[in-house]
Amino acid sequence: MNMIKEFTRNDRQKHLLIGMLLGFISVILAIAGGLYKEIIDQLDYGGFDWYDLLATIIGGICGNTISLLLYFLIF
Numbered sequence: 922m923n924m925i926k927e928f929t930r931n932d933r934q935k936h937l938l939i940g941m942l943l944g945f946i947s948v949i950l951a952i953a954g955g956l957y958k959e960i961i962d963q964l965d966y967g968g969f970d971w972y973d974l975l976a977t978i979i980g981g982i983c984g985n986t987i988s989l990l991l992y993f994l995i996f
Contacts, residue, residue, distance in 0.1 A: 927972050930972075931973075932973075933972065933973060933976040934976075936955070936958075936973050936974075936976035936977040936980060937976050937977070937979065937980035937983075938980060939951075939954065939977060939980065940954070940955065940976065940977035940978060940979065940980020940981040940982075940983075940984060941980040941981065941983050941984030941987070942980075942984060943977075943980075943981055943984065944980060944981035944982060944983060944984025944985040944986075944987075944988070945984045945985065945987070945988045947981075947985070948978075948981045948982055948985045950981070951977060951978060951980065951981020951982075951984070951985075952977075952978055952981060954977065954981075955973070955974045955977030955978055955981070956974065958973070958974075958977070959973060959974050
């Protein structure tokens with residue numbers, strides 16, 4: 922399965938964006954937020970999507986990296 926093709930489906934861009942926003946605070950928060958969203962999806966729609974969780978975590982890592990870079994550039 923092509924990973925790039927998989928990340929362009931559905932609402933995975935939203936998962937990346939939310940993960941980045943949560944990642945500015947903490948990667949752990951992004952992981953917890955992604956897990957929470959997927960558990961709710963499991964209960965409501967009957968499906969846990971690992972790619973959505975992965976997109977949220979990758980976004981969290983990117984957001985945290987950007988915030989650390991900004992911190993070290995400012996101080």
